[in-house]
Structure formats: structure tokens, C-alpha cells
Amino acid sequence: MQTGGQAADALRLSTPDAGAVARSLIGTLALSVLALYGVSPTAAMWTLGAGVIAGAIALQRSPGGRVPLVATASVELAIVVLLAVLSGSYDVVFVIVVALWCFAAGMQWSLGANAGLVASAASALLVIAPVTAPTLADILLSPLLVLAAGLVQAALISVRPPRRWRAQREGLTRAYRSLAADARSVAADCAADVDDAPMTWLREVFANSQVSQQPRAYHGGYRLPERLAATLVSFRSTAGGDRRDGVPQLLSAAAVLLDAIADHSHTARRDAEHALVRVDATAAAVTGAETTRAQRFSEQLREAAVLRFGQLHRPDLIGSLASAPAVVRSHLTWTSPILRHAIRLAVTTAVAAAAARYGTLGHGYWMALTVVVVLRPETAHTYTRCAGRMAGLAVGIVVASALTVFWQPGPMASVICATVFVGVAYGVIRFGYLAVVVAIGAVMVFVVGVGGFTDWAGIFDRLVGVLVGGGLAVMAHVLLPDHSLIRLRQRAGELLMTEIDYAAMVVTAFVHEVDHPAEALSTAWQRAFRARAAFEAAWGAARLDSPTLRRWLRSYRTALNAVTSACTTLENSLPTHPSSALDAEFIAAVDDYIEALRGSPPSPAVPWSLDTVELSAALRRVHDLASTLATDNGAARILVGELTTITGSLADIAIDRVEPVAPSR
Secondary structure: OOOOOHHHHHHOOOOOOHHHHHHHHHHHHHHHHHHHHHOOHHHHHHHHHHHHHHHHHHHHOOOOOHHHHHHHHHHHHHHHHHHHHHHOOOHHHHHHHHHHHHHHHHHHHHHOHHHHHHHHHHHHHHHOOOOOOOOHHHHHHHHHHHHHHHHHHHHHHHHOOOHHHHHHHHHHHHHHHHHHHHHHHHHHOOOOOOOOHHHHHHHHHHHOOOHHHOOHHHOOOOHHHHHHHHHHHHOOOOOOOOHHHOHHHHHHHHHHHHHHHHOOOOOHHHHHHHHHHHHHHHHHHOOHHHHHHHHHHHHHHHHHHHHHHOOOOOOOHHHHHHHHHHHHHOOOOOOOHHHHHHHHHHHHHHHHHHHHHHOOOOOOHHHHHHHHHHOOOOOOOHHHHHHHHHHHHHHHHHHHHHHOOOOOOOHHHHHHHHHHHHHHHHHOHHHOHHHHHHHHHHHHHHHHHHHOOOOOOOHHHHHHHHHHHHHHHHHHHHHOOOOHHHHHHHHHHHHHHHHHHHHHHHHHHHHOOOOOHHHHHHHHHHHHHHHHHHHHHHHHHHOOOOHHHHHHHHHHHHHHHHHHHHHHHHHHOOOOOHHHHOOHHHHHHHHHHHHHHHOOOOOOOOOOOOOHHHHHHHHHHHHHHHOOOOOOOHHHHHHHHHHHHHHHHHHHHHHHOHHHHOOOO
């Protein structure tokens, strides 16, 4: 998602399709060659870096809304390159620009992790600005070429999406069209059948690709259509009866929405927005015994629309950008972790840039570049990750320098070498972010080499620059740590999130066939165990003697232990064939509970939270359907009992956890 090591954590999320990577690299290579022979090596350096960043954004984002994201990031990259071109030859001005931009980049984490990562990547392009005075062509054309490199990536991903996404998109399209046809049939005839063949085929499409390599919006994407189908089947007994209950009208409106979700024309989003309004209205008008089921169906349809289009009825891109300053201003408080990260990043990068400009260390830009790579608003394992990124960069530098000991490539050869190592970075994603940092370190050696303003010798200077920059980053965390109560609140949220992920995995294994369940459950538990250790370390470091906080800690531990105990009970009672003894509608209700249990994704700016109202409503639906199962169904009774325990414990945490941990102003 970015040129610096900040890209590492983003890139490790999923392995892109090889064809999409190849197209992205070819587009980056073509624009870089154009910049090299049409403008200057420095322009080619920035164009290459921007193409890599934009390509990573396009390849790693969820299937919806990639083009606006890449286009917006390209504009930001062009602005940063313009600042670099104008200030690079004036040392004092350059240091000031680096400080101001890095402060702004740090504050962008308040808009979300993706915005923060892109801003950090842009900072990497800024700190490698050469000392030499730019030509008029550099000033005028470098930002334009950077913008063009990003827009080319947006065009490539729009015209030719990755193959894996295409196959899954086709499967989802077929499933939603089939559901739309079934909804119309059931609305007209209560005895109509619901075709399950598209659902079976959809499950096979998703099963044939690695789960860890799917975009978030496609993760387990076959389950939502299956839940919709199960709810649709449950309407069969009433849809063709008394039309005054509103069920046929709801199913007709649902069919229109499902058709819009399956559509890929430019009007699909607008049609879905209108259809969703009608679905909500008809669901609210359903009366009698079908009211609860209608509301559940409406929520599932909304979830399907959000997965397909993103949040509906949201402001457009201009409106979102206009609201960003207000969000940033809300974090201009001393206890905000975002503000403290921005100060750490600005001061440390400015010090590193000044040391590079006024010191005698060769390749001094590696100090500031390492700061950009290492510093993030992290709340757990900060120093371990800093050390890991530093080591990764050092290994990458050694690998790249080993290639240039006897062969010193020119600008064109450097472009090719950098492009090859970007491909390597995509290839090693599956091995974790440290492997990606190694590749990114080698990429940066050749990206700077494209500019031609430094010699290839000096591996020792590069390594010293990494060591000094990493040391400055660690020192910044030591001198300006996050507020102790804020850090404790964040660690508490991380622990709660990992504990819930473990619970969700256990519940999923209870009602669905899971590949290698023992391994999956063990991995989830290990994450929760590490998060608990980090939380206890944060509590010990805070040294808080408040009786209120101590009472909160006891209740927090008690609730989490209850969740763990419930999960252990479920894990010890896992059925051999989960779905054989459970009704399809009951399984769909449990899937709804799992979705409510997982909550919203975490953000550096906002502690992780859980909507207990939604979770309690999902539990009630599970209870209602459990009452219709056979009385001798022991597995269902165990599941419902432990879900009740989990929900009650999480509700206690949600009630008690905010006030005791809230920072004092």
C-alpha cells in the first residue's frame, strides 16, 4: 500500500493474483521509463515509487471502491512530490517541510489505518528528495507523472480485476440473481422451491481459493447468500397466504434489491439505494408472527448491499474529504494517541532529515526513511515490531548491495531491479510482514538508485542510517509514550477483540465444517493469549492505584474468563458433523450472531467496541429458533447455553469498561 515499510503490514493482508501483479508492474515500469527518458532520472524515481504505492492500494483493497481510493491517493502523492521538488535543494526549508508534512501524515491516522498508511508512504517519497536543484521540467512534469502513474493503476484494476475476484464475483452474481428469482416465486406461490444449486456452486468457488488470500469483503462470502436463502425458505409457508401481513410485498422489494446487487452497471448502486429504502419500508409493515423474521431478512439484505457497494447513502467523495478536517481536529487533544504519534513522527523525521543534510554520513536519507518505516501509532509490541522492521530493512539493503558489489546498474537497470523486487515482495507476503520488509528494503535501494544522485558504494553507511533512524524512532516512543490510561484502554480493546475472534471461530466450527479445526482454534487461542499478556503488561506499567480501576480490572478479568470457559466447553463438545443435527434456519441465525459478535474492525484512532444491543438481538433470534428444534438435540442446547454466557459476559464488559479507563483531561 506504500513504498516504505509501512507497506509491509498492509501488503501481508492478502496475496494478490499473479496476473494482476504483472499488469500493475508493467504499468509502473512503462510510466517510469517514460519519465526517465522524457524528463529526468529524479522524475523516474518518484514515478516508480508512486506507481508501486498506487498498485499496492489497488491490489490489496476490498473489491468495492478501489478506483476512488487509488485516485485520491495519487493526488496526495503528487502533492508530496511537488513539495519535495520545490524544497529539496534548500536544506532549512526541506527540514521544515518534512516536519510539517509528517505531522499532517501522522494526523491522517485519525481518518483510518488506510489513510495513515498512504500518508506514511508519501512521506517516504518526500524524505528521499535529492539536494540538487530541480529543472523546470522536474517542477512541472514530476507531479503530473506521479499522478498519471496512480491513475494508470486505477484504470488497470478497474478494466481488468484480479482473476480470483472475478471468479468469486461471478459466483456471487449468479447466487444473488437466483435469490431474486426465488424471492419472486415465493412471493407469488408459497409452495415454490428455492434453488440451492447456485449456493452449492458458490461455496465451491470460495473453497477453491485460500481464505487468507481473499479480500475482506469476500471473506466467507458464500455464507451471507446461504443465510438469505435459509430465511427465504422460512417465508415459504406464509408468503402466499394472507397478503395483508406484508410478506409478499417484502419479498418483491427484496427481489429488486437482489437484482441490483447482482448488477454491475453504472446505475447498480443508485438502484440498490432506492430498493433498500423500499425493503426497509415493507419490512416495517410486516405484521403478525413474521415481524421478527422480516426484520432479520431486511438486515441481511442491508449487509449484502454494504458488502457489494460499501456503506450506502453515504456522502460522496467530496463530502467525505470535506468532513475530514473536523475528524482530525477532534484528535488535537493531548491524550489522543494520534496526536502523540504525529508529534513523534514529525520531530523524529525532521531530526533525521537535518542529520542527513548537515551530517557527514553517506546515504543519510536512510535515517529519515527508517523513521517513516518504523513509526506507527501501535499499541502492542511496539519495540519488538520496530526491531523487526529495522532488521528487515538491513537484510534488504545487504541483499541489494550484494548485487551491486561487482555490477553498478544505471537508471534503467535500477528501474528493472526495483520492479523485480516489488514482485518478490508480493510473492513473499504469505510469509509475514518481516519478509515483505526485506523485499521493500531492497526495493528502496534501487528506487533511490534510479535518481542517480548517490553512488552504489556505502553499504555500511546505509546500515548505520537504518540503525540511527530506528534508534530515533524507539527513543521517540520512550520520551513521548501514549497516555497510560489510553494505552490500557487500547490493550483492553485488543484483548477483547482477540477473545471474541476466538469465540467466533469456536461457534463457527460448532455449526459449520471447518478445514483443520484444531489448527484454526489453536491459532485463534494463541492470539488471545498473547493479547492477554500485553494487556497485563500495560496494566503493570500503568501503576494505577485507583480503587475504581481495580474493581474494573477484577470484573474485566472475570468476564473474559467466563467467555474463555464457554469457548472451552463448546470446543470440547464440537460435533463430528456440525450441520447434520441442526436446522438450516437455526444455522443462519447463528451466523447472524457470529457477524454481530465480530463487531467493527479496529482503528488506531478509536478503541475497538462491540454493539451489545445488536448482539443481544441476534441471541434472541437464536433462542427463538432453538425452541423449534427437537428436544433431544443436545448440541443445540449446549450451543445456546454457552452463547447466552458469552453474551452476558460481553454485555458486562461493555457496561463497565468505558468510564474506569477513560483518560482524565
